[in-house]
Amino acid sequence: MKKIVYSLIICFTISQMISCKSEAKKETETTKEEIKTEKQAAFVLQDANNSINWVAYKTTEKIPVKGQFQKVNITAGGEGNTAKEAINNAEFSIPVSSIFTSDTSRDFKIKKFFFGIMDKTELLSGKLVLENDSIGYADLTMNSVTKKLPFKYTLNGKEFNLNATMKISDWQAQNALDSLNTACKDLHKGADGVSKTWDEVALTISSIFK
Structure with missing residues (x-):
């Protein structure tokens, strides 16, 4: 038993x-x-083909100077079931060191005499907010100043395109602009003999999701 x-x-x-x-x-x-x-997630912004292009202007005639940032990091959000979900409320940072204009001398001057004059200049950072199907804004931080940058955008399938125009002085960076103009004084001189760097930069950002 x-x-x-x-x-x-x-x-x-x-x-x-x-x-x-x-x-x-x-x-x-x-x-x-x-x-x-x-x-x-169906849409991941960090994995998308992201490009950030800008156009600055010099001389009284407003001659365009084109460039880009070759790197962007998504620091929060950036994922969703749709492209719009992935973009809305995505937070990002852009290393200033990734600036590129096809002219190494110009790149050096922009980094040293423009961004180098600003406070906490290593990164530009922000957050994207889509207000409806065509407009939004970025809470953009530059020179330790955070301001709203309004933009217009289109979203066709997996392709997102944004257009905005920023005034450098809105980020209290007039001294950085003056510093760059002094460093490029002769190069920014027009036919009238006046050296000018405009307080205006056009931005074009695109993201093509995989």
């Missing part, structure tokens, strides 16, 4: 151990599936 009871206890213990292992395995598999699901 004792042997029978003992055998029953052993069988029960083994069955409980197998059951626990099975449940633990199920929980692990479920957890892995949940993590996998969380990472599978």
